[in-house]
Amino acid sequence: MREKLITLTFKRALLIVGVSIIALGACKSKKKAVQPEPEPAPVERVEETPPPPPPAPSAEEVAVEKLESAFNTVAGSSSPSMANQSIEQTLAMFSNQDTPVLIVIHEENGIKDYDEPTTIRKYLEYLKDTKKNLNFISDIRLDANGKVSELELRRK
Structure with missing residues (x-):
């Protein structure tokens, strides 16, 4: 009986050792042999x-920006004397103070309907009185x- 016990214990020990070896062998990483990476192909340098540069703004675009700013300044002036000073500075941008200002009130199929024609001086006085700039410049000459020499406005 003692021999059976030893044989049984020995078989169990072998079995445990065998399972342990298999388990340890299975846990090892499966890394492949590290091969040096091939050097990347030389990159052709293309000089970009x-x-x-963006095109310089045209004279009309510069004039529109200045006039929009001037109109907002006149409309937003805190006192009549400041508004009058802004009006005089703005009038210097026009060929004369009777330069026509046309305000488009409706357009359909390329045909424009205008409000009563006015002059730049009258329009600037209107901005000073109402303190609102409700138009934007749609065409300038x-x-x-x-x-x-001529200004066309539209409602915002």
Whole structure:
């Protein structure tokens, strides 16, 4: 009986050792042999040309920006004397103080209906009195000297 016990214990020990070896063998990482990576192919350097600078704004675009600012200044003036000073500065941008200002009230199929024509001086006085600039510049014409000779406005 003692021999059976030893044999049984020995078989169990072998079994435990065998299972342990298999378990340890299975836990090892399956890393492949590290192979050196091939050197990357040389990259051709293409010199990128910088994008062209944005085109300079035209004289009309510059005039529109200045006039929009001037109109807002006149409309937003806190006192009549400041508004009058802004009006005089703005009138210097026009060929004369009787430059026509046309306000489009309706357009359909390319045909425009205008409000009663006015002059730039009257329009600036209107801005001063109402303290509201409800129009934006839709068309502008400059004379040979770069001064505004005609102005067309639309409702915002």
